[in-house]
Amino acid sequence: MNPYLELARPLNCAMAAVGVVIGEILAGAHLSVQAVLAPIVAAIVCAGGNAINDYFDAEVDAVNRPERPIPSGRVSRKAAKRFALACFASGVFLSIFINSWCFIIAAVNSILLYAYSWKLKGTPLIGNAVISYLVGSCFLFGAAVGTRxxxxxxxxxxxxxxxxxxxxxxxxxxxxxxxxxxxxxxxxxxxxxxxxxxxxxxxxxxxxxxxxxxxxxxxxxxxxxxxxxxxxxxxxxxxxxxxxxxxxxxxxxxxxxxxxxxxxxxxxxxx
Known part of the structure; x- marks a missing residue:
């Protein structure tokens, strides 16, 4: 597998996209450019979150998961961070073409994904609350495209x-x-x-x-x-x-x- 694709964790990204689609269905969204773009944006932002997690976990992964792209030497830490930031920036930029609520959610989630991997992971209850919000926010992101x-x-x-x-x-x-x-x-x-x-x-x-x-x-x-x-x-x-x-x-x-x-x-x- 391409090391950058491995950094992104395609299965996790697909699950985020499915969550958005479910939110769209529940909110009565009609087929449109915005409805198609929303799950793509969610997958891109999710990819950034997964990559930045590998960036901050590089030392731990060197012991526990040496086959991951960074500890195996297939991707440098600097390149992984650039990839993550590019995903965040791309996702937030594309969300502008959906609507203002999706832009806000994409921007907030990008910040939280970075902060979670950097400082919040493993903090009492706060880290749990952040990751729980991020999981549930896929439904909110999809709901923002619908009418109900x-x-x-x-x-x-x-x-x-x-x-x-x-x-x-x-x-x-x-x-x-x-x-x-x-x-x-x-x-x-x-x-x-x-x-x-x-x-x-x-x-x-x-x-x-x-x-x-x-x-x-x-x-x-x-x-x-x-x-x-x-x-x-x-x-x-x-x-x-x-x-x-x-x-x-x-x-x-x-x-x-x-x-x-x-x-x-x-x-x-x-x-």
Whole structure:
């Protein structure tokens, strides 16, 4: 694979583009130049985020992932940084031709992706919140192209909370390795029990908010048939890990399944 393509991580970029398309569908976007351009812009900005992550993680990757483009010597750190900045600049520039909201989201996300890899990764809760926002913002980006963004905005809120729960559980799972790497994640700073309590609170908040897209009239009752079990899976993942029924690894996997089911709930409700 071309080393720059490897830096970009095509699968991650494709997933970001798909998230934008889902946001467009939920927001009732019609086929247009803007609707086609939006997922392309998201993929380009995502590529920049992946490349800048490799730039800042070069020393760690030299030990853990020596086959990556920078530690293997196929791309220099300077070239990787230039590639990342070029992706950010290109994505933000192209977003101008979509609309002002997409421009704002693309610019903010580019800054956050850089800041996350530079300083925010491994900081207690802040890093988790940033990455959760970035995941959910794909739906917002797509919604900005459509005419009825309410459903996608609700999806963003619920996706943010679900991903926040999963990120905290992942930090608990990775606590040993993160401590050796000098990271200051929530379970390292506040303890695993506190981190699991926080994850449980966010999961319950998600469960409380789950019916609101239906109550707000933006989705049909079909949404509840999948959304309620999805919320239950996410709560079970957090509480199960909190009370030692299973480990954090199993909890975050259950949360991930709940997230997939929750996404399906929105799509089924609009079918």
């Amino acid at each position: 963004p309410a459903a996608a905005v609700w999806l963003f809120v619920l996706a943010f909370l679900a991903n926040l729960v999963r990120e905290i559980l992942k930090d608990v799972e990775d606590v040993e390795g993160d401590a050796k790497a000098g990271l200051k994640t929530l379970p390292i700073v506040a303890g695993e029990k506190t981190a699991l309590n926080v994850a449980s609170v966010f999961s319950i908040a998600l469960a409380v908010l789950t019916p609101f897209p239906y109550l707000d009239g933006v989705v049909s009752a079909r949404y509840l048939y999948l959304a309620c079990p999805a919320a239950a899976m996410i709560v079970a993942g957090a509480l199960g890990a909190r009370y030692g029924i299973f480990g954090a690894r199993e909890g975050q996997r259950l949360t991930k399944l709940g997230m997939i089911l929750g996404l399906a709930a929105f799509l089924v409700a609009l079918a």
